[in-house]
Amino acid sequence: MARLPFISTLSRLLFPETCAVCGRPLTRGEEAVCNACLQELPFTGIPFTSDNAVARRLQALAPVEKATALMWYGKDRPSAKVIRLLKYGNRPRIGRALARHLAPYLEDDPPDLVIPVPLHPRKLRARGYNQLEEFGRVLAGRLGSTYADDLLVKFRHTPSQTRHGPWERWKNVAGTFKINNAGRLCGRKVLIVDDVLTTGATLGAAASVIREACPSARIYAAVMAFNYF
Numbered sequence: 001m002a003r004l005p006f007i008s009t010l011s012r013l014l015f016p017e018t019c020a021v022c023g024r025p026l027t028r029g030e031e032a033v034c035n036a037c038l039q040e041l042p043f044t045g046i047p048f049t050s051d052n053a054v055a056r057r058l059q060a061l062a063p064v065e066k067a068t069a070l071m072w073y074g075k076d077r078p079s080a081k082v083i084r085l086l087k088y089g090n091r092p093r094i095g096r097a098l099a100r101h102l103a104p105y106l107e108d109d110p111p112d113l114v115i116p117v118p119l120h121p122r123k124l125r126a127r128g129y130n131q132l133e134e135f136g137r138v139l140a141g142r143l144g145s146t147y148a149d150d151l152l153v154k155f156r157h158t159p160s161q162t163r164h165g166p167w168e169r170w171k172n173v174a175g176t177f178k179i180n181n182a183g184r185l186c187g188r189k190v191l192i193v194d195d196v197l198t199t200g201a202t203l204g205a206a207a208s209v210i211r212e213a214c215p216s217a218r219i220y221a222a223v224m225a226f227n228y229f
Protein backbone atom coordinates (compact mmCIF):
# COMPACT_ATOMS: atom_id res chain seq x y z
CA MET A 1 0.00 0.00 0.00
CA ALA A 2 1.35 3.44 -0.91
CA ARG A 3 2.16 5.59 2.10
CA LEU A 4 0.08 8.70 2.53
CA PRO A 5 2.04 11.76 1.38
CA PHE A 6 1.75 13.63 4.69
CA ILE A 7 3.11 10.61 6.57
CA SER A 8 6.14 10.42 4.34
CA THR A 9 6.67 14.20 4.68
CA LEU A 10 6.32 13.87 8.43
CA SER A 11 8.78 11.00 8.63
CA ARG A 12 11.22 12.98 6.53
CA LEU A 13 10.92 15.89 8.97
CA LEU A 14 11.45 13.65 11.97
CA PHE A 15 14.11 11.43 10.40
CA PRO A 16 15.72 13.43 7.61
CA GLU A 17 17.61 11.38 5.07
CA THR A 18 21.32 11.84 5.51
CA CYS A 19 24.16 12.07 3.01
CA ALA A 20 25.58 8.63 2.22
CA VAL A 21 29.12 10.01 2.39
CA CYS A 22 29.32 12.64 5.16
CA GLY A 23 26.17 11.81 7.13
CA ARG A 24 24.75 15.35 7.22
CA PRO A 25 20.99 15.76 6.68
CA LEU A 26 20.16 16.30 3.02
CA THR A 27 18.50 19.50 1.91
CA ARG A 28 15.80 19.99 -0.69
CA GLY A 29 16.89 18.88 -4.15
CA GLU A 30 19.67 16.63 -2.86
CA GLU A 31 19.26 12.90 -3.26
CA ALA A 32 21.28 10.30 -1.34
CA VAL A 33 24.51 12.34 -1.51
CA CYS A 34 24.82 16.05 -0.58
CA ASN A 35 25.99 18.49 -3.23
CA ALA A 36 29.39 18.98 -1.58
CA CYS A 37 30.12 15.22 -1.47
CA LEU A 38 28.78 14.82 -5.00
CA GLN A 39 31.72 16.92 -6.18
CA GLU A 40 34.07 14.41 -4.50
CA LEU A 41 32.58 11.26 -6.03
CA PRO A 42 35.11 9.72 -8.43
CA PHE A 43 32.99 9.67 -11.58
CA THR A 44 34.85 7.87 -14.38
CA GLY A 45 33.44 9.69 -17.41
CA ILE A 46 34.23 6.48 -19.34
CA PRO A 47 32.19 6.65 -22.56
CA PHE A 48 29.87 3.74 -23.30
CA THR A 49 31.97 2.05 -25.99
CA SER A 50 33.46 -1.31 -26.91
CA ASP A 51 37.02 -0.17 -26.30
CA ASN A 52 37.61 0.99 -22.75
CA ALA A 53 39.02 -0.56 -19.58
CA VAL A 54 35.63 -1.84 -18.37
CA ALA A 55 34.68 -3.38 -21.70
CA ARG A 56 38.09 -5.00 -22.12
CA ARG A 57 37.98 -6.61 -18.69
CA LEU A 58 34.63 -8.19 -19.52
CA GLN A 59 35.52 -9.11 -23.08
CA ALA A 60 38.33 -11.30 -21.72
CA LEU A 61 35.59 -13.47 -20.22
CA ALA A 62 32.40 -13.04 -22.20
CA PRO A 63 30.84 -11.59 -25.37
CA VAL A 64 30.10 -8.11 -24.01
CA GLU A 65 29.84 -5.54 -26.78
CA LYS A 66 29.94 -2.24 -24.90
CA ALA A 67 30.37 -1.29 -21.27
CA THR A 68 30.84 1.58 -18.86
CA ALA A 69 31.08 2.35 -15.15
CA LEU A 70 29.82 5.36 -13.23
CA MET A 71 32.54 5.64 -10.57
CA TRP A 72 36.00 4.37 -9.80
CA TYR A 73 35.93 1.97 -6.86
CA GLY A 74 38.48 1.93 -4.06
CA LYS A 75 38.18 0.72 -0.47
CA ASP A 76 38.87 4.18 0.95
CA ARG A 77 37.01 6.20 -1.64
CA PRO A 78 33.56 7.72 -1.14
CA SER A 79 32.24 5.40 -3.89
CA ALA A 80 32.86 2.41 -1.59
CA LYS A 81 31.00 4.11 1.25
CA VAL A 82 28.02 4.88 -0.95
CA ILE A 83 27.80 1.31 -2.25
CA ARG A 84 28.29 -0.19 1.20
CA LEU A 85 25.33 1.81 2.52
CA LEU A 86 23.26 0.87 -0.50
CA LYS A 87 23.97 -2.84 0.03
CA TYR A 88 24.05 -3.17 3.78
CA GLY A 89 22.58 0.02 5.23
CA ASN A 90 18.99 -0.36 4.07
CA ARG A 91 19.30 2.62 1.74
CA PRO A 92 17.90 1.38 -1.60
CA ARG A 93 17.21 4.99 -2.67
CA ILE A 94 20.92 5.52 -3.21
CA GLY A 95 20.52 3.32 -6.28
CA ARG A 96 18.04 5.81 -7.72
CA ALA A 97 20.47 8.69 -7.44
CA LEU A 98 23.29 6.66 -9.03
CA ALA A 99 21.01 5.68 -11.93
CA ARG A 100 20.23 9.34 -12.62
CA HIS A 101 23.94 10.08 -12.89
CA LEU A 102 24.63 7.04 -15.07
CA ALA A 103 21.76 7.48 -17.54
CA PRO A 104 23.48 10.22 -19.61
CA TYR A 105 26.40 7.83 -20.28
CA LEU A 106 24.02 5.47 -22.09
CA GLU A 107 21.51 7.69 -23.79
CA ASP A 108 23.14 7.62 -27.25
CA ASP A 109 22.59 3.86 -27.49
CA PRO A 110 19.84 2.90 -25.04
CA PRO A 111 19.22 -0.82 -24.51
CA ASP A 112 15.89 -2.56 -25.02
CA LEU A 113 16.16 -4.37 -21.70
CA VAL A 114 17.86 -3.61 -18.40
CA ILE A 115 18.64 -6.79 -16.47
CA PRO A 116 20.07 -6.76 -12.93
CA VAL A 117 22.53 -9.43 -11.81
CA PRO A 118 20.18 -11.47 -9.61
CA LEU A 119 20.64 -12.27 -5.96
CA HIS A 120 20.03 -15.76 -4.71
CA PRO A 121 16.58 -15.86 -3.02
CA ARG A 122 18.23 -16.63 0.31
CA LYS A 123 20.39 -13.52 0.12
CA LEU A 124 17.41 -11.50 -1.04
CA ARG A 125 15.43 -12.61 2.00
CA ALA A 126 18.30 -11.75 4.35
CA ARG A 127 18.83 -8.26 2.89
CA GLY A 128 15.17 -7.52 2.20
CA TYR A 129 15.84 -5.92 -1.18
CA ASN A 130 18.05 -6.28 -4.24
CA GLN A 131 20.39 -3.29 -4.20
CA LEU A 132 20.14 -3.17 -7.99
CA GLU A 133 16.38 -2.87 -8.21
CA GLU A 134 15.87 0.89 -7.74
CA PHE A 135 19.03 1.49 -9.77
CA GLY A 136 17.88 -0.70 -12.66
CA ARG A 137 14.31 0.57 -12.64
CA VAL A 138 15.25 4.24 -12.66
CA LEU A 139 17.93 3.67 -15.28
CA ALA A 140 15.46 1.85 -17.52
CA GLY A 141 12.87 4.58 -16.98
CA ARG A 142 15.32 7.30 -17.96
CA LEU A 143 16.42 5.42 -21.10
CA GLY A 144 12.96 4.32 -22.22
CA SER A 145 14.01 0.68 -21.74
CA THR A 146 12.19 -2.20 -20.07
CA TYR A 147 13.38 -3.29 -16.64
CA ALA A 148 13.35 -7.09 -16.61
CA ASP A 149 14.35 -8.83 -13.39
CA ASP A 150 12.56 -12.08 -14.23
CA LEU A 151 14.67 -13.25 -17.19
CA LEU A 152 17.97 -14.02 -15.51
CA VAL A 153 17.68 -15.97 -12.28
CA LYS A 154 20.12 -17.36 -9.79
CA PHE A 155 19.34 -20.86 -8.68
CA ARG A 156 22.41 -21.85 -6.73
CA HIS A 157 24.04 -19.96 -3.88
CA THR A 158 27.62 -18.87 -4.57
CA PRO A 159 29.89 -19.10 -1.54
CA SER A 160 31.64 -15.84 -0.64
CA GLN A 161 34.52 -15.47 -3.05
CA THR A 162 36.40 -12.39 -1.95
CA ARG A 163 39.58 -14.38 -1.38
CA HIS A 164 39.59 -16.16 -4.73
CA GLY A 165 41.36 -15.17 -7.92
CA PRO A 166 39.48 -14.52 -11.18
CA TRP A 167 39.55 -18.08 -12.45
CA GLU A 168 38.35 -19.61 -9.18
CA ARG A 169 35.61 -16.99 -9.07
CA TRP A 170 34.64 -17.73 -12.64
CA LYS A 171 34.41 -21.48 -11.93
CA ASN A 172 32.42 -20.76 -8.78
CA VAL A 173 29.87 -18.58 -10.44
CA ALA A 174 29.49 -20.25 -13.86
CA GLY A 175 26.46 -22.45 -13.82
CA THR A 176 24.66 -20.57 -11.05
CA PHE A 177 22.50 -18.53 -13.45
CA LYS A 178 19.75 -19.62 -15.79
CA ILE A 179 17.41 -17.92 -18.25
CA ASN A 180 13.64 -17.79 -18.21
CA ASN A 181 11.95 -17.08 -21.51
CA ALA A 182 14.96 -16.79 -23.85
CA GLY A 183 12.65 -15.60 -26.64
CA ARG A 184 12.39 -12.18 -25.00
CA LEU A 185 16.16 -11.72 -25.31
CA CYS A 186 16.56 -12.58 -28.98
CA GLY A 187 17.68 -9.75 -31.22
CA ARG A 188 17.46 -7.31 -28.31
CA LYS A 189 20.04 -5.00 -26.82
CA VAL A 190 20.41 -6.29 -23.28
CA LEU A 191 22.10 -4.17 -20.62
CA ILE A 192 23.27 -6.14 -17.58
CA VAL A 193 23.74 -3.99 -14.48
CA ASP A 194 25.72 -4.70 -11.32
CA ASP A 195 27.18 -2.78 -8.39
CA VAL A 196 30.96 -3.30 -8.36
CA LEU A 197 33.00 -4.77 -11.20
CA THR A 198 36.23 -6.32 -9.98
CA THR A 199 37.34 -9.43 -11.84
CA GLY A 200 34.22 -9.41 -14.01
CA ALA A 201 33.49 -13.05 -13.16
CA THR A 202 29.89 -12.54 -12.04
CA LEU A 203 28.87 -10.22 -14.84
CA GLY A 204 30.81 -12.31 -17.36
CA ALA A 205 28.99 -15.46 -16.27
CA ALA A 206 25.64 -13.69 -16.60
CA ALA A 207 26.58 -12.46 -20.10
CA SER A 208 27.65 -15.95 -21.18
CA VAL A 209 24.39 -17.48 -20.02
CA ILE A 210 22.40 -14.87 -21.95
CA ARG A 211 24.48 -15.40 -25.07
CA GLU A 212 24.07 -19.16 -24.83
CA ALA A 213 20.30 -18.84 -24.45
CA CYS A 214 20.08 -16.49 -27.40
CA PRO A 215 23.06 -15.85 -29.73
CA SER A 216 21.34 -12.90 -31.40
CA ALA A 217 21.14 -10.89 -28.17
CA ARG A 218 23.53 -7.93 -28.07
CA ILE A 219 25.03 -7.71 -24.63
CA TYR A 220 25.93 -4.45 -22.89
CA ALA A 221 27.06 -3.88 -19.32
CA ALA A 222 27.01 -0.97 -16.88
CA VAL A 223 28.13 -0.92 -13.28
CA MET A 224 28.01 1.55 -10.42
CA ALA A 225 31.74 1.28 -9.79
CA PHE A 226 34.82 -0.20 -11.41
CA ASN A 227 37.66 -1.59 -9.34
CA TYR A 228 40.57 -0.84 -11.63
CA PHE A 229 43.75 -2.83 -11.02
Ligand SMILES: [Zn+2]
Pocket residue numbers: 019020021022023024033034035036037038
Ligand atom coordinates in the same frame (compact mmCIF):
# COMPACT_ATOMS: atom_id res chain seq x y z
ZN1 LIG B 1 27.81 14.78 2.13
